[in-house]
Amino acid sequence: MKKSQYKKNNTRKVIIVAVIAVVVLAAAGAATYLFTTAEKKYPVTDVNGQVKNLTVEEMKVILDVPTFYQGITINGVDMSGKTKEEAAAVFAGEPALDSPDVNITLEVDGVPYPLDSAVIKIASNLSDVIGEAVNYNKTSTNAVEAGALVERYAAYVELQKTAKNYVTEYTADTAEVDAAVHGILDTMQLSAVDAAATAFDVGTLSFTVSESSAGLTVDVDAAIAAVKASIDAKVYTAVIPVSTAVVEPAVTKEQIDGLLGLVSSSTTKTTDVANRNTNIDLVCKTIDGLVLQPGEFFNFNEFVGKRTAEKGYKEAGGIFDGTLRQELGGGICQANGTLFHSVMKADLQIDERHPHSWPSTYVDTGTDATVTWDGPNFQFTNNTEYPVAIHAFYSDRHVTMEIYGRPVADGMTIEIEGEVLSTTPPGPTEYVADPLALVGTNTSVRSAHNAISAACYKIYLKDGVEVKRELAFSSSYRAITEKISVGVLDPDGFTIYPMDPLTGVVLIPTPVPTVVPPAPPETAPPAAIPSA
Numbered sequence: 001m002k003k004s005q006y007k008k009n010n011t012r013k014v015i016i017v018a019v020i021a022v023v024v025l026a027a028a029g030a031a032t033y034l035f036t037t038a039e040k041k042y043p044v045t046d047v048n049g050q051v052k053n054l055t056v057e058e059m060k061v062i063l064d065v066p067t068f069y070q071g072i073t074i075n076g077v078d079m080s081g082k083t084k085e086e087a088a089a090v091f092a093g094e095p096a097l098d099s100p101d102v103n104i105t106l107e108v109d110g111v112p113y114p115l116d117s118a119v120i121k122i123a124s125n126l127s128d129v130i131g132e133a134v135n136y137n138k139t140s141t142n143a144v145e146a147g148a149l150v151e152r153y154a155a156y157v158e159l160q161k162t163a164k165n166y167v168t169e170y171t172a173d174t175a176e177v178d179a180a181v182h183g184i185l186d187t188m189q190l191s192a193v194d195a196a197a198t199a200f201d202v203g204t205l206s207f208t209v210s211e212s213s214a215g216l217t218v219d220v221d222a223a224i225a226a227v228k229a230s231i232d233a234k235v236y237t238a239v240i241p242v243s244t245a246v247v248e249p250a251v252t253k254e255q256i257d258g259l260l261g262l263v264s265s266s267t268t269k270t271t272d273v274a275n276r277n278t279n280i281d282l283v284c285k286t287i288d289g290l291v292l293q294p295g296e297f298f299n300f301n302e303f304v305g306k307r308t309a310e311k312g313y314k315e316a317g318g319i320f321d322g323t324l325r326q327e328l329g330g331g332i333c334q335a336n337g338t339l340f341h342s343v344m345k346a347d348l349q350i351d352e353r354h355p356h357s358w359p360s361t362y363v364d365t366g367t368d369a370t371v372t373w374d375g376p377n378f379q380f381t382n383n384t385e386y387p388v389a390i391h392a393f394y395s396d397r398h399v400t401m402e403i404y405g406r407p408v409a410d411g412m413t414i415e416i417e418g419e420v421l422s423t424t425p426p427g428p429t430e431y432v433a434d435p436l437a438l439v440g441t442n443t444s445v446r447s448a449h450n451a452i453s454a455a456c457y458k459i460y461l462k463d464g465v466e467v468k469r470e471l472a473f474s475s476s477y478r479a480i481t482e483k484i485s486v487g488v489l490d491p492d493g494f495t496i497y498p499m500d501p502l503t504g505v506v507l508i509p510t511p512v513p514t515v516v517p518p519a520p521p522e523t524a525p526p527a528a529i530p531s532a
Helices: 003-038 056-063 084-092 126-134 145-161 174-188 220-232 253-259 274-287 300-304 332-345
Strands: 041-045 051-055 072-074 103-108 111-114 122-124 164-166 170-172 197-201 206-209 215-218 237-242 244-247 261-269 297-299 315-320 323-328 349-352 379-381 388-395 398-405 413-424 430-438 442-446 451-462 465-477 483-489
Touching: 041 056, 041 145, 051 056, 056 145, 072 126, 084 126, 103 174, 103 220, 126 164, 170 174, 170 220, 174 215, 174 220, 197 388, 206 253, 220 237, 261 332, 274 300, 274 315, 274 332, 274 388, 297 300, 332 349, 332 388, 332 398, 332 413, 430 442
Parallel strands: 072 164, 103 237, 430 483
Antiparallel strands: 041 051, 103 111, 122 170, 197 206, 215 244, 261 398, 297 379, 315 323, 349 379, 388 398, 413 451, 442 483, 451 465
16 A cells, blocks of 8 residues: 555544544533433422422422312312312302302382292302312413423412412393393382273263272382392392382373363254254264264264165255255255364364355354265364263254363363355356256256355454454355256157257247148139020
8 A cells, every 4th residue: 555545544534533523522412411401400489488499390290280289269168189070079069159049039018029049040150260270370471481380389389378269250140130020020010090081971961980090110120230239249148128109190080070071062053854854863863972082083974984774864955066966864064064163162173174065054154064975074183181072962953062071271262253255256057958858947957156265263262352363264165157957848749949058048940931822713604505
């Protein structure tokens, strides 16, 4: 081997040995570091004030246990060394410590009413408290393990000096408490009942009035709040007084009897037509004694109903389209118009009223009120705070409507007055040819009536002196022309003549005289020829 080759090989061996030595030394150093770190001890002070040097593992053995530390109590019961399951068993064996019974009584006017304890269940947070207590000081916010263990050990030692007691909290379900209290107290709530006029006796002309009664209010909300406060304070056996108050009725029978009476009356004279008076009498009997409570309304057509023969209505004159015609129930407008007057005098609210085609003769112009089935109607509302009643009757060609109820405000009385504001004559007479009537037979189909504008006033009087005058309604009666039916039939029963519509004159042709030719002159008979 050459000398140079030998030097190269020797140098290579030295390098390899050096590397191996470095690796061995590094491994040994690491092992030494790990050993010395794991075995490092930290000074801690025990419960007796003596300083001990403990390693990390020694502290873990003491602190990282699944049981409660010494010095932990729950509801005053020592949990030292117990597991979560053992702690739960302690309270499961003593229900009073976890789920106390509720023995709360509501006292209403000296009478006890126990709450149903089966309805109100007290729930505790025992499970959460056990979990929180057993985990006390089992963790730390210190990121350095050794430092965290030293801090925890110090807290562990302090716990042995000063015990930490966890107390369970008890709550009742709000809905259950509400239901239990309402279940007892709601039945005691009584509304005051006011006296009320339920009917009207047309014999005694007085209201039938029911008695009033007092009510009772019970402060349910305050009782619920008191029960919850008692439970929150862990007072499960208690007597809770409940406030009540008597509620007097707003209206008594004596008040109604002393207040209600005749408010207004209106009477009109009827004709001597028997059927018409029968119809008026039927309407009076139908509405007599009707009582309207505050806010209720009267609808003539709805209440009286359709006028039929089955109900006893007769045919009598009624106005239709400006013409007086025979119809079932003719004449009932007089009963309605008379009622209209009394309702206004009683100062009640008129909801619907219509004038006739022409003014009625039984009341002032502008103060009538018509009704027709499926047509114009009459309605009013009792806008007072008390009931009103209608007393209606017919006797000896007079119809009377009376309103009973509370007096008009401020002791006033009301009168009704109509005033004609303007009149306009109708147009010329209308003639209509009648092909079934003989010439010379003229019949009045419709009378003439002026167009009239009129006002209806309510006049308020105090001790007979006018206080104010109020326009209640305005009425317009349209002009109605006279209408005459003219016969245009010739006596021969076949010929129908034309008629002048402006004058009603039947246009009969003038007969043409018949010309008879003169008779020829008489001639002498031929002379006789003498015989031979």
